[in-house]
Amino acid sequence: MKPSPLTAMSASLISCHSCHLLCKAVSAAKGLAAVCPRCGARLHSRKPNSIARTWALVIAAFIFYIPANVLPITKVISFGKAQADTIMSGVIYFVKSGSWPIALVIFVASVFVPLLKLFLLTFLLISVQRKSQWRPKDRTRLYRITEAVGRWSMTDIYVVTILVALVKLGSLATIEAGPGAIFFAGVVIITIFAAMSFDPRLIWDAQEPNNERRKQP
Amino acid sequence: MANNLDVLVQSIISACCPVIKKNTGFVRMKDLKFLIACHECDLLHLRRPLPPDGTARCIRCGAVLYKRKRNSLNRVLALTVTGLVLFIIANAYPFLTFRLEAQVQETNLITGVIELYRQGMWIVAGVVLLTTIVMPLLELSGMLFVLVPLKMRRQPWKLALLFRSVRSFRPWGMMEVFMIGILVAAVKLVKMAQIIPGMALYAFMILIFILAASAAALDPHIIWKTLD
Ligand SMILES: [Zn+2]
Numbered sequence A: 001m002k003p004s005p006l007t008a009m010s011a012s013l014i015s016c017h018s019c020h021l022l023c024k025a026v027s028a029a030k031g032l033a034a035v036c037p038r039c040g041a042r043l044h045s046r047k048p049n050s051i052a053r054t055w056a057l058v059i060a061a062f063i064f065y066i067p068a069n070v071l072p073i074t075k076v077i078s079f080g081k082a083q084a085d086t087i088m089s090g091v092i093y094f095v096k097s098g099s100w101p102i103a104l105v106i107f108v109a110s111v112f113v114p115l116l117k118l119f120l121l122t123f124l125l126i127s128v129q130r131k132s133q134w135r136p137k138d139r140t141r142l143y144r145i146t147e148a149v150g151r152w153s154m155t156d157i158y159v160v161t162i163l164v165a166l167v168k169l170g171s172l173a174t175i176e177a178g179p180g181a182i183f184f185a186g187v188v189i190i191t192i193f194a195a196m197s198f199d200p201r202l203i204w205d206a207q208e209p210n211n212e213r214r215k216q217p
Numbered sequence B: 001m002a003n004n005l006d007v008l009v010q011s012i013i014s015a016c017c018p019v020i021k022k023n024t025g026f027v028r029m030k031d032l033k034f035l036i037a038c039h040e041c042d043l044l045h046l047r048r049p050l051p052p053d054g055t056a057r058c059i060r061c062g063a064v065l066y067k068r069k070r071n072s073l074n075r076v077l078a079l080t081v082t083g084l085v086l087f088i089i090a091n092a093y094p095f096l097t098f099r100l101e102a103q104v105q106e107t108n109l110i111t112g113v114i115e116l117y118r119q120g121m122w123i124v125a126g127v128v129l130l131t132t133i134v135m136p137l138l139e140l141s142g143m144l145f146v147l148v149p150l151k152m153r154r155q156p157w158k159l160a161l162l163f164r165s166v167r168s169f170r171p172w173g174m175m176e177v178f179m180i181g182i183l184v185a186a187v188k189l190v191k192m193a194q195i196i197p198g199m200a201l202y203a204f205m206i207l208i209f210i211l212a213a214s215a216a217a218l219d220p221h222i223i224w225k226t227l228d
């Protein structure tokens, strides 16, 4: 029989997620939350309800993603005329004006990264639910990518913030944030929470033999 | 491949910590300090002394387990103090100035947040305020409250809660992303008007590097150990 790797869980230990102290898993006192004796953080062997929570956030982010891209993110009001811009029309504007690098930055940060993150998380969730044995190390790497790239999607929100602050020239030209900005900020924040609530250790739990026996109570 | 690694880990642990019998759950408290579980795959490892600036990685998934930093607390303290000074400059002085013929529009770091709030976009305003001003400030000042007492050989006030919070604020500070936003906005406006960078912008740029350097210099284990 293949010897199963010695994990904290199989040794009845819980690693504190905050200070990494190993604590004994106390089976007693149900309902009473176990707390790390060193730093006071809540102890749990795996992030609680990781899969359900991550699914809920991923689905919410997918839903928010649509209005974020369809609704205008900025409104330029110039001489009484209003022109609304979505994220994509902003990208197209930069392509047309020849600013390829900037067009690429916005496209990657605002369109590509959120979708990449959502599809990667969906893939990880499905693979964990199916107890996949496929390349756990690479899937852990994919998880690290989803954690690292999320923040860069904030770029467009910051662009809007700066434009709104700078362009206040009365009737000449004023820039206002559009409703798309709310949904887009929502997508970014929700996907960050989604990545945080996914527990990469679930990928490895499926690799261990007899892991049914060690399921969390 | 994985098989060999598993055997290796088990033999290391059973050789050095014979008290741990797999699946018996019998572990003594004092042995636990020599062990660390990978936070990404839960595999147990022995904590071993590292060479200066060394990094210990998980043998199964490659996650960073712990690092050793030279002179960590002093460096982080110096960087934190510098960071706070830069933070004040970045918020007190003009950030960007927009000039179109006779019209001059001077802004601070917070101007955009106020303007978004006025337009009824309070959610977006809140997100920007948190990620570019509040979280970096809380992180820097929290670090100061942790490090200054430690340097004076005193137990900081509510150290566990404080340091735990500081660690959780970190991912929400997004100043480096804001910098990209400035770049994009400047390219967008440069054809229609003149954009003049202010003193605060330079402070902001240096602050990004200071925060990154302080994150790289910090060895959280040193601080947690003071609680043992
Ligand atoms: Zn702890």
Ligand SMILES: [Zn+2]
Residues within 6 Å of the ligand: B038, B039, B040, B041, B042, B043, B058, B059, B060, B061, B062, B063
């Ligand atoms: Zn690992």
